[in-house]
Amino acid sequence: MKVYNKEILYGLYDDEVPLLKAVSSAQKSHLDIWDVFSPFPVHGLDPILGLEESRLHQAGFIFGMTGTATALGFMSWAFLKDWPIIFGNKPYWPLPSFIPVTFELTVLFASIGMVVTFYTICGMGPGVKNPTLHDRITDDKFCIAFDVSGASAAEVEKYQAFFAKTGASEVTTKRI
Amino acid sequence: MSARVSPLREPLILGNKNYHQITEDICAPTERAPSRQWIIGFAIAVAGLGLYLFSVIWTVWNGIGSWNLNRTIGWGWDITNFVWWVGIGHAGTLISAILLLFRQKWRTGVNRAAEAMTIFAVICAGQFPIIHMGRVWMAIFIFPYPNTRGPLWPNFNSPLFWDVFAISTYFTVSLLFWYTGLVPDFATVRDRATGWRRKLYDNLAFGWTGSAKHWQRWEALSLVLAGISTPLVLSVHTIVSFDFATSVIPGWHTTIFPPYFVAGAIFSGFAMVQTLMLVVRKLFKLEDYITHQHIESMNKVIVLTGTIVGVAYLTELFIAWYSGYIYEQFAFYNRAMGIYWWSYFGMMLCNVLSPQIFWVKKYRRDLWVTFFMSIFINIGMWFERFVIIATTLARDYLPSSWSYYSPTWVEMGLFIGSLGLFFTCFLIFARIAPVVAIAEVKSILKQMGDQYTGVNALNKKHDDHDLHTEDAHGHH
Numbered sequence: 001m002k003v004y005n006k007e008i009l010y011g012l013y014d015d016e017v018p019l020l021k022a023v024s025s026a027q028k029s030h031l032d033i034w035d036v037f038s039p040f041p042v043h044g045l046d047p048i049l050g051l052e053e054s055r056l057h058q059a060g061f062i063f064g065m066t067g068t069a070t071a072l073g074f075m076s077w078a079f080l081k082d083w084p085i086i087f088g089n090k091p092y093w094p095l096p097s098f099i100p101v102t103f104e105l106t107v108l109f110a111s112i113g114m115v116v117t118f119y120t121i122c123g124m125g126p127g128v129k130n131p132t133l134h135d136r137i138t139d140d141k142f143c144i145a146f147d148v149s150g151a152s153a154a155e156v157e158k159y160q161a162f163f164a165k166t167g168a169s170e171v172t173t174k175r176i
Numbered sequence: 177m178s179a180r181v182s183p184l185r186e187p188l189i190l191g192n193k194n195y196h197q198i199t200e201d202i203c204a205p206t207e208r209a210p211s212r213q214w215i216i217g218f219a220i221a222v223a224g225l226g227l228y229l230f231s232v233i234w235t236v237w238n239g240i241g242s243w244n245l246n247r248t249i250g251w252g253w254d255i256t257n258f259v260w261w262v263g264i265g266h267a268g269t270l271i272s273a274i275l276l277l278f279r280q281k282w283r284t285g286v287n288r289a290a291e292a293m294t295i296f297a298v299i300c301a302g303q304f305p306i307i308h309m310g311r312v313w314m315a316i317f318i319f320p321y322p323n324t325r326g327p328l329w330p331n332f333n334s335p336l337f338w339d340v341f342a343i344s345t346y347f348t349v350s351l352l353f354w355y356t357g358l359v360p361d362f363a364t365v366r367d368r369a370t371g372w373r374r375k376l377y378d379n380l381a382f383g384w385t386g387s388a389k390h391w392q393r394w395e396a397l398s399l400v401l402a403g404i405s406t407p408l409v410l411s412v413h414t415i416v417s418f419d420f421a422t423s424v425i426p427g428w429h430t431t432i433f434p435p436y437f438v439a440g441a442i443f444s445g446f447a448m449v450q451t452l453m454l455v456v457r458k459l460f461k462l463e464d465y466i467t468h469q470h471i472e473s474m475n476k477v478i479v480l481t482g483t484i485v486g487v488a489y490l491t492e493l494f495i496a497w498y499s500g501y502i503y504e505q506f507a508f509y510n511r512a513m514g515i516y517w518w519s520y521f522g523m524m525l526c527n528v529l530s531p532q533i534f535w536v537k538k539y540r541r542d543l544w545v546t547f548f549m550s551i552f553i554n555i556g557m558w559f560e561r562f563v564i565i566a567t568t569l570a571r572d573y574l575p576s577s578w579s580y581y582s583p584t585w586v587e588m589g590l591f592i593g594s595l596g597l598f599f600t601c602f603l604i605f606a607r608i609a610p611v612v613a614i615a616e617v618k619s620i621l622k623q624m625g626d627q628y629t630g631v632n633a634l635n636k637k638h639d640d641h642d643l644h645t646e647d648a649h650g651h652h
Contacts, residue, residue, distance in 0.1 A: 140195035
């Protein structure tokens with residue numbers, strides 16, 4: 001049995017320009033936007049929506065450094081402690097030879113770490129089915145959504161008026 | 177929306193498209209029944225794949241003795257194919273990473289297919305070092321895993337060991353980058369699909385919704401992946417060149433190899449992208465998204481990298497003479513005038529001379545010229561690797577062990593068959609996934625669509641009020 005958690009009131013816009021105007025106007029009238037959906041990243045939306053910059057790159061740096069430490073640490077341990085080998089009187093610890101693998105593992109750890117983090121924090125992954133509001137959102141519609149679970153009739157009225165004022169082409173309520 | 181574009185710029189999206197038409201046009205090939213050309217192409221590719229599997233099984237069953245390699249010439253078509261495929265696998269990540277950092281908008285029309293091509297080319301490449309081991313089941317010995325032999329670790333000083341890490345990292349990162357870019361487009365196809373296709377794309381789309389925060393993270397992820405893929409793509413062919421450059425063989429032991437190999441890799445990769453894109457745009461009717469402007473931009477990269485490769489060839493010859501070292505001098509004399517002179521001249525003709533035609537704008541924009549040139553370059557770059565590998569080995573220090581090498585049908589079957597593997601993968605990809613990045617093309621429509629930029633846009637600017645509204649919002 002499907003369990004519904006939220007009741008969402010959303011409006012669709014036909015272009016990103018009215019969408020940006022509408023988001024600004026919603027912020028000015030202190031309407032609490034639940035989420036905004038678009039078929040492609042709309043530039044200039046994040047600041048007016050009040051989204052903070054993603055910290056994904058910081059996570060990436062930490063993953064990368066883990067890779068660096070793993071590669072350097074492992075190769076040094078193997079050649080210095082676990083099984084020292086003399087290669088034609090060359091040094092036991094040939095640091096320049098370690099550069100290529102260290103670099104590759106840095107990149108590998110950073111990439112895998114960031115991608116896994118990305119899907120995890122977005123609640124996405126293989127086999128995950130997140131509820132969508134409208135099939136055209138991934139096509140050509142730009143959507144502003146309000147959470148109206150348990151909202152009073154007056155509040156819903158306020159949102160409806162907002163959509164009418166900002167030129168939404170379609171306004172619907174959906175339980176997800 | 178982020179930057180104003182000169183109205184004199186040539187448009188990158190033709191046909192006065194809107195967002196919905198872009199979706200329709202690019203999703204269409206995944207939604208209709210396969211065309212006759214696709215089926216014929218796929219049948220040929222699968223036949224090639226069959227030949228490949230047969231040749232691999234033959235090699236593993238009978239051993240490397242079924243090849244014509246000998247004690248003097250220990251690397252032949254096998255490693256030539258490996259380097260050739262890895263080189264081809266360089267264009268995709270270059271287009272998606274370096275051109276993203278340089279904000280080249282024409283990237284959006286070709287990046288998806290180029291990245292797919294990269295992944296399939298690296299799959300083909302990765303097979304050859306394993307096959308050339310003969311006892312393929314021993315391939316795991318190259319990985320440093322805890323074992324009962326000591327544990328005995330691989331030699332971390334060996335460029336062949338570095339190569340394992342370079343190729344496998346490159347493959348993994350390219351795959352992650354490509355798939356993450358595909359997720360929003362799979363969601364687009366999902367939301368149009370019904371029945372079993374809906375189920376398929378439900379799984380492929382990973383639950384993408386298009387939420388603003390997700391887009392923000394997606395862009396942050398793409399940018400960082402591009403940032404770290406840029407040195408990665410340069411490192412991969414650098415490390416492949418170390419396979420040769422760190423040896424003591426005259427003709428291999430040269431410091432010019434890393435940049436020369438990287439330029440050659442980009443050169444051959446773009447040639448393969450051109451070959452594929454010219455067919456794809458025609459077959460899938462995507463001429464409005466992969467325009468003459470895209471083709472010209474890629475031909476500019478080809479003439480640049482081809483010329484770098486040419487300069488590298490001449491530098492090698494000059495340095496060989498200038499070094500005063502007779503073995504080095506002989507190695508290069510032998511390349512041009514020795515038993516394999518024809519492959520050297522084939523290489524010079526295909527890689528250095530013929531791409532110079534692209535200094536002329538008319539030819540840069542000509543589809544047939546581009547198509548034939550791209551095939552030429554693919555052949556020339558194969559010759560280059562053959563020249564470096566087989567010619568150099570054929571004449572070693574002891575004239576008594578000088579030798580000649582020509583492949584057996586098994587080696588030829590492996591090469592031709594690997595093309596079958598490549599095209600099988602590519603044709604399946606082209607049926608399932610949108611071959612042009614839908615979301616990315618939409619995001620440049622307002623700047624690069626032909627209603628906003630180029631000659632036609634200028635003519636109708638007076639009555640286009642939308643354009644002015646757009647301009648007013650262009651500075652967030």
